[in-house]
Amino acid sequence: MLTIDSLKAFGADTDDALARCMGNEAFYFKLIGKVLDDKNFEVLEQAIHAKDLDKAFEAAHSLKGVLGNLSLTPVYDPVNEMTELLRSRNDVDYTTYLKAIADKKAELTKLLE
Numbered sequence: 001m002l003t004i005d006s007l008k009a010f011g012a013d014t015d016d017a018l019a020r021c022m023g024n025e026a027f028y029f030k031l032i033g034k035v036l037d038d039k040n041f042e043v044l045e046q047a048i049h050a051k052d053l054d055k056a057f058e059a060a061h062s063l064k065g066v067l068g069n070l071s072l073t074p075v076y077d078p079v080n081e082m083t084e085l086l087r088s089r090n091d092v093d094y095t096t097y098l099k100a101i102a103d104k105k106a107e108l109t110k111l112l113e
Contacts, residue, residue, distance in 0.1 A: 002029055002111045010108060013071035020069060028070070035066050036109055041101070044082075048094045056094075057086035075104040 004025065007014050014028075021028040040059040047056035060083040067076035078100040085092060 006111050011074040013073055017071035031070055033112060035070060045098055048098060053086055053089050060086055075101060075108060
């Protein structure tokens with residue numbers, strides 16, 4: 001179940017996020033549900049597999065902003081690292097980042113159940 005305590009245990013900076021949401025927990029939870037449905041997760045993975053670093057950067061950068069605003073640190077951190085590598089158009093093996101993102105996203109999704 002999604003609660004402030006479960007999000008804190010997950011590693012989210014709920015104090016920071018709630019300040020951005022003017023203390024409205026219901027609104028914060030609603031935004032978390034929406035970010036999990038963000039198509040940029042799929043776009044990022046597909047673009048990486050297609051070696052389209054420009055498209056991957058756009059998707060990663062978009063996710064970075066949303067995840068950062070919601071202070072979902074465990075998902076944000078690998079997205080942030082990936083964004084900076086993509087910004088420089090580094091052609092590296094991104095599979096570790098994609099796995100970390102998918103694992104943390106799945107963990108967060110379970111909190112919504």
